[in-house]
Amino acid sequence: QKEVEQNSGPLSVPEGAIASLNCTYSDRVSQSFFWYRQYSGKSPELIMSIYSNGDKEDGRFTAQLNKASQYVSLLIRDSQPSDSATYLCAFATGTASKLTFGTGTRLQVTL
Amino acid sequence: EPEVTQTPSHQVTQMGQEVILRCVPISNHLYFYWYRQILGQKVEFLVSFYNNEISEKSEIFDDQFSVERPDGSNFTLKIRSTKLEDSAMYFCASSEKAEAFFGQGTRLTVV
Numbered sequence: 252q253k254e255v256e257q258n259s260g261p262l263s264v265p266e267g268a269i270a271s272l273n274c275t276y277s278d279r280v281s282q283s284f285f286w287y288r289q290y291s292g293k294s295p296e297l298i299m300s301i302y303s304n305g306d307k308e309d310g311r312f313t314a315q316l317n318k319a320s321q322y323v324s325l326l327i328r329d330s331q332p333s334d335s336a337t338y339l340c341a342f343a344t345g346t347a348s349k350l351t352f353g354t355g356t357r358l359q360v361t362l
Numbered sequence: 363e364p365e366v367t368q369t370p371s372h373q374v375t376q377m378g379q380e381v382i383l384r385c386v387p388i389s390n391h392l393y394f395y396w397y398r399q400i401l402g403q404k405v406e407f408l409v410s411f412y413n414n415e416i417s418e419k420s421e422i423f424d425d426q427f428s429v430e431r432p433d434g435s436n437f438t439l440k441i442r443s444t445k446l447e448d449s450a451m452y453f454c455a456s457s458e459k460a461e462a463f464f465g466q467g468t469r470l471t472v473v
C-alpha cells in the first residue's frame with residue numbers, strides 16, 4: 252500500500268490561475284505535513300508546513316489539512332511561470348522524525 | 363540566510379570503491395538526515411542522527427552505509443563497496459524541530 256499518493260501530472264494551469272495540488276496519506280499517526288517544491292535537478296525546498304486541521308496561508312500559498320479524510324492539499328494563487336516545478340507532499344509521524352515523500356505532482360504554468 | 367551545504371556537488375566513482383559525502387548542517391539544528399533520490403523516483407529516507415547517534419534508519423541503510431559527525435560542524439555519509447544501483451542524488455537535511463531543510467545534494471554516479 253502506498254503511504255503517500257499524489258497525481259504525477261503534469262498539471263497545467265494558465266498564468267494567473269489557481270493551481271490545486273492534492274495528496275492523500277495512509278498513516279493515521281501522521282502529525283506533521285509538508286509541501287516541498289523541487290525544480291528539475293535541484294533539491295527539495297520547503298514551502299509550507301501544516302500540523303492541525305484547517306487552512307494555513309503564506310503569501311500565495313495555502314495548505315489545507317483534513318486528518319479525518321487523510322488528505323492535504325496545496326493551493327497556489329496567481330500562478331507564475333516560476334512556479335513550474337514538481338511539488339512533493341511529505342509527512343512525519345513525530346517531531347523531527349523521518350519524512351515520507353510522495354512521488355510528486357509536476358506543475359506547468361503556461362503563458 | 364542559513365543553509366545546509368553539501369560537498370562535492372558531483373562524485374563519479376568506480377564500482378567497488380568507497381565514497382564519503384559531506385554535509386554542513388545549519389548551525390543551530392540538532393537533527394540531521396540523509397535522503398536519496400534515484401533518477402525519476404521519489405525522495406527516500408536513509409537515516410536520521412541526533413545527539414551523536416543514529417535515531418532511525420531505513421531498510422536501505424544496511425552495513426554498506428555509515429554516518430559520522432567527525433567534528434562540531436560536519437556530518438558525513440560513507441558508502442562502502444559502491445554498486446551501480448547506488449547512483450542517485452544524495453541529500454543531507456537538518457532540522458531544529460519539525461521543518462527539515464535540504465542541502466543542494468551530491469549527485470553520485472557509479473560506473
